[in-house]
Amino acid sequence: MSESPTDPMIGRLIDGRYQVRSRIARGGMATVYLATDLRLERRVAIKIMHGHLADDNSFKARFVQEARSAARLAHPNVVNVYDQGQDADMAYLVMEYLPGITLRDLIKDYGRLTPEQTMDILEAVLGGLAAAHKAGIVHRDLKPENVLLADDGRIKIGDFGLARAANNNTATGQALLGTIAYLSPELVTRGIADARSDIYALGIMTYEMLTGEQPYVGEAPMQIAYQHANDTVPMPSVKVPSIPRELDELVLWATARDPEQRPRDARVMLDQLLDVEKLVRPASADTGMAPTMMFPGGFGDASATADTQILGAQPLAKPAAALPSSSTLLATKGEKRKRRGYWLFTLVVLLAALAGGTGWYFGSGPGSQIAVPRLASMTPEKAAAALAELDLTSKPGEEYNNEIAAGLVSSTKPDAGTRVAKGTAVTVLVSKGRQPITLPTLTGLGQDAAETAITDLGATVGSTDEVFNSSLEEGTVVSATRESDGGDVSKGGAYFEGLAVNLVVSLGPIPDVTGKSVPDATAILKEKGLGAETGEQRYSDTIAKDAVIKLSAAKSGPVRVGDVLVLTTSRGPEPVEVPNVVGKPWEEGKKILTDLGFKLKYNPGADAIAAVLTIDATDPAAGQTIPKGATIELTPKF
Structure with a gap:
């Protein structure tokens, strides 16, 4: 970022010691200036917190935490922090100053780096990160903006503003302050970070260096976060087939979704990287060529944001590797101009060696094989075009698939990621949709038997409703419906794999309590x-x-x-009024009373009945109300 002509900080003397000269960069939390330490007569970078954040204790605590975390580290690949303090209402942090570019700038200039350049940068970053992990510090915000490639070839990591002790894993409200593109699954889902979270971020950076792009992209941060939490990072060679398998495996190891499957810290990953380097570039010792170096150049001040710019200049015993941004980087100031011929000569030698190696690699070496790309959910036409771009041919095929819509590519044979020779025919299997099935009659089956019949056909059991049923025993299926559309399949019918069937199961009949109190x-x-x-x-x-x-x-x-x-x-019983049957013929009166449900008793005895002509009296008498079924005494008249 260019210097602001109206910036009030330019020319200011901070704490009676640091004279501000120019502005380097500005970020969301602070601005970084180039300053002169008048006491030690050296150039430094001074990071000053924005005034509107000075009263926020949480931001101030992070600012102080950055100083304390970085000050605990003493490593040539970690930026040095010299001082930290407050001048009036202004909190500041003093760091070593080193002009250069960030790894983000380098990737923007070149698109992607070679495997050798990637390993050189990765080795330096892992060295510094291993020192941090050994000191119990988790960086929590590793990204290309926080890796500085200095003009003299050194590589440093910095910006420990989010760093915490490695044993402090509890999530806080600032757990997701790191850049979303590099957050580990455990940080996204649980807000918990440890050394393995740094390893994940470094794995994403490695993928980006090798391919020139991040593995996950989306229109909104939550889309990217969802992919980190649920997807597996693809092999870099799917994008760039020439990438060695060993680097594929290193990236997959570092970016495993389960933290237990990753290297436990940077030292473990660094040791593995050194072994990979021996396999990937065994010819270096024979040719006498050193790893790719960061060539000196006239970069001026770094242009990264203030919160991610790494500042520093301490000599290294062994310069770390990096990459020149273009041929103009070979031009240097002062006496460096005299070395232009040397660097051009070296570049020509390197390019010649690279050309020879490339011819072998793609002619008869590992590069002659190509990783089958992931084509799932593409149209068949796009899949065929993608294969053609990789010098592979496509062969049509079909399969039922429960996840991919009909008409789109569901899988390939060989599987995605498999390395095959150029010209190989890859079978592109197009989804026919879900596999059809026929359900058997389910009503009358026991619940276990019905569920087994459903799952054996590839469908699933949805909801189970229990009801009382007077005709089916307890545990017997009463009815069944398709969850997809509610259609009745009690007597069986057509359906599809992967879809659910809802069951209604009998609880047996309701108890009979008739006659009970x-x-x-x-x-x-x-x-x-x-x-x-x-x-x-x-x-x-x-x-x-x-x-x-x-x-x-x-x-x-x-x-x-x-x-x-x-x-x-x-x-x-229901009360009934006794009718008047007195004077009626004997047989007629009896019928009237019995039809109303009364019982009859005769007076006098049965021996006189034959002479009865009419009913002479009733007891109870006509007009009285008595329960239905009660006994009425009849007196005959002879």
């Missing part, structure tokens, strides 16, 4: 999980007074556990 009936129903309430009373010739005549549901539909049933109880 209300307390007894309530207790019996309660044992079955049913409630009871007393409803209307009715006359009954057969059920004793106050006993239960019948049950009915309080609401329509099947009866389930927890439902309340209504008890209809007896009022006893």
Whole structure:
């Protein structure tokens, strides 16, 4: 970022010691200036917190934490922090100054780096990160913006503003302050970070250096976060087939979604990288060529944001590797101009060696094989075009697939990621949709048998509803429906793999409490999980007074556990008025009374009945109300 002509900080003397010269960069939390340490007469970078954040204790704590975390480290690949303090209401941090570019700038200039250049940068970053992990510090915000490639070839990591002790894994409100593109799955889902979270971020950076792009992209941060939490980072060679398999495996190891499957810290990954380097470039020792170096150049001040710019200049015993941004980087200031011929000569030698190696690699070496790309969910036409770009041919095929819509590519043979020779025919399998199945009759089967029949066909069991049923035993399927559209499949029918079937299962019949007292009936129903309430009373010739005549549901539909049933109880027999049969013929009067449900008793005895002509009297007398079925005494008239 260019210097602002109106910046009030330019020329200011901070804490009586640091004279501000120019602005280097500005970020969301602070601005970084080039300054002169008047006491030690050296150039430094001074990071000054924005004024509107100075009163925020949480930001100030992070600012101080950065100084303390970095100050605990002493490593040539970690930026040095010299001082930290406050001048009036202004919090500041003093760091070593080193002009150069960030790894982000380098990737932007070149698109992607070679495997050798990637390994050189990765080795330096892992060295510094291993020192941090050994000191118990987790960086938590590793990204290309925080890796500085200095003009003199050194590589440093910095910006420990999010760093915390490695044993402090508890999530806080600032757990997701790191750049979303490099956050590990555990940081996204649980807000927890340890040394393995740094390893994940470094794996993503390695993928980006090798391919020139990040593995996950999206229109919104949450889309990217979702992919980190749920997807597996693809092999870099899917994008760039020339990438060695060993680097593929290193990236997959570092970016495993399960932290337990990653290197436990940077030292473990560094040791593995050194072994990989021996396999990937065994010819270096024979040719006498050193790893790619960061060539000196006239970069001026770094242009990265203030919160991610790494500043520093301490000599290294062994310069770390990096990459020149273009041929103009070979031009240097002062005496460096005299070395232009040397660097050009070296570059020509390197390019010649690279050309020879490339011819071998793609002609008869590992580069002659190509990783089958992931084509799932593409149209067949796009899949064929993608294969053609990789010098592979496509062969059509079909398969049923429960996840991919019909008409789109569901898989390939060989599988995605498999390395094959150029010209190989890859079978592109297009989805025919879900596999059709035919369900058997399910009504009348036991629940276990029905579920087995469903799952054996590749469908799933959805919801299970339990109802009381008077005709089916407990545990027997009453009915079944398709979850997809509610269609009845009680008697079987067409369906598809992967879809659910909902079952209704019998709880057996509702207990018969007819003739029971209300307390007894309530207790019996309660044992079955049913409630009871007393409803209307009715006359009954057969059920004793106050006993239960019948049950009915309080609401329509099947009866389930927890439902309340209504008890209809007896009022006893219905009262009937005695009719007047006095004076009627004997047989006619008897018929009238018996038709009304009365019982009859004769007075005098049966020996005189034959001479009876009419009914002379009744007891009870006509007009009285008595229960239906009661006995009436008849007096005959001879």
